[in-house]
Amino acid sequence: MKKILVVDNNKVVVRLLATILRQKGFLVASAEDGLAALDLLDSFRPDIMLIDLIMPRINGEKLCRIIRKMPEYDSLFIIIISAIAAEEKIDFFEFGADACIAKGPAKRMEENLTTVLDFFQNERKDELTKKIFGEENIFERQITKELLATKRHLEATLDNLDVGLLELNAAGQVISVNAAALQLFQCQEEKFLANQFSLFFQGEEENQIKKILATLDSEIVELGESAPVFLHGKFLLLKFVPFFDRGEKYIIVMVSDITRRKKAELDLLSHKEHLEDMVQERTATLEETNVELEEALCKVKTLSGLLPICANCKKIRDDKGYWNQIEMFIRDHSFAEFSHGICPDCVKTLYPELDIYEDDD
Structure with a gap:
């Protein structure tokens, strides 16, 4: 029996797809977002995945990219279930999906899903093109276009900031990361997402971050100012900002490269210590000279x-x-x-x- 994993934060869509697939003889499991799907892969290895694009805690596109980096899932058949096919051109091949079905009326979705699954079961998936099945039955929605435009603008802004930004869930797993953070940590996004943030550090720094994440409530916490955080040859300043959304806790981590400032402070401290040593040395020399002069004067006046x-x-x-x-x-x-x-x-x-x-x- 083939296994299918349905990943969508819309419970109605999940129930609809699960019912259709079970009637076709598939073993079905579901996950509400990309992060939950990755956790589920430890215990459920699917042959096919149906993935929604717009989801919290790792969206569909990033989930596909992560999975395609896993050698054990080279043959996995990925179908995108898109609610924005009419509003945004989707190059699903580019991020690793095999097919795309537009969300629409239940009957049309079932027909399109059956067609796509036939390609897979008859080993004809290479014949699939970039066609979005069912896009002829949907229409553009102005509000969706505006929201997608806002999303693109926000992503462009975040990716051009000098400060690294990461979003964690309450368990400390990374669910989003901007370009500056990837550069600071020297890590690809696919390897960053879904992993514990603290694991990117070592020793005492890892323990400190684990403690902060476990006890963080409503106060902003900084790490790296008094006790330095050193990673890949850089001094980092970490700021942990907790916030709550619909009863769930999330954490924004702001990562700043303070290497130049820290090195300047260390140079200044070293220079100060050097001057103090010079003053002490000169003072000691003068004291010795004074003693010698006094002794010489005593000898002269005796x-x-x-x-x-x-x-x-x-x-x-x-x-x-x-x-x-x-x-x-x-x-x-x-x-x-x-x-x-x-x-x-x-x-x-x-x-x-x-x-x-x-x-x-």
Whole structure:
């Protein structure tokens, strides 16, 4: 029994297609979006997949690209079930699909699905062209055209930002990523989507990101400013922004390359440390020089050895042959200073008429 996996977020469409396929003898499983489909492939290996294009959490085009990168699904037959066939030209061959059926009246859809499945069962899928089965029965809708145009403009804006942007589900799996993020992480989109964001890091950084994702509630959290996050030779700043949509939590991760700023800060810090080392070294050198000068000065001003002195006037001869007053010589060759006075013996000799120092009777 052939297995078919129907991937569509519209429950009515899923029930309709599942009923038709079971009546034709297929074993049918379903998934509500691209992420759920990839998870289901671990336990359910289909022969055919019916994939809607417009879905949350990995759309149909990206799901096809991911699957076509899996060698085990080389022979998988992929049918696009499109609700926008009238509003947008779909090159489903380009992203790996084999056929495309426009969503429309249930009876027409069943007829077109039967036709396409006949090509597969009769091993004639190579005869399928880029024809969109059922497009003649649908009409353009203005609101759909406007929404698709808005979507294209938004995607162009996101892919031309310098900041990397990723969207994660509550479990931390990547469900969308822009071009800047792919460049920063050096990874193809097909290998990025549906994987755990934390697995793109290693060691302590991986553990920190796991903890942030597990505890993130309503507050924005940054990582990489004080404790650097280093990946592929770049310093990264990660900002985790939680938001809620229809009761489900999602996380926008903004990734900025702050390598130039961080290197400038490190260079500035290194220069500052170098200057501080130079100041300390110079200070130590000056202190050593001061000590040496003080020691030399002490040696210079220490009187020692034989001093020639006049026996009469008491002048001293210096090294250059000049005779100096004894107090001048001592002052110049020591740390001593003189204050002049007169001793009692000299008073008696010089001033005998004064009785200042006579002994009391």
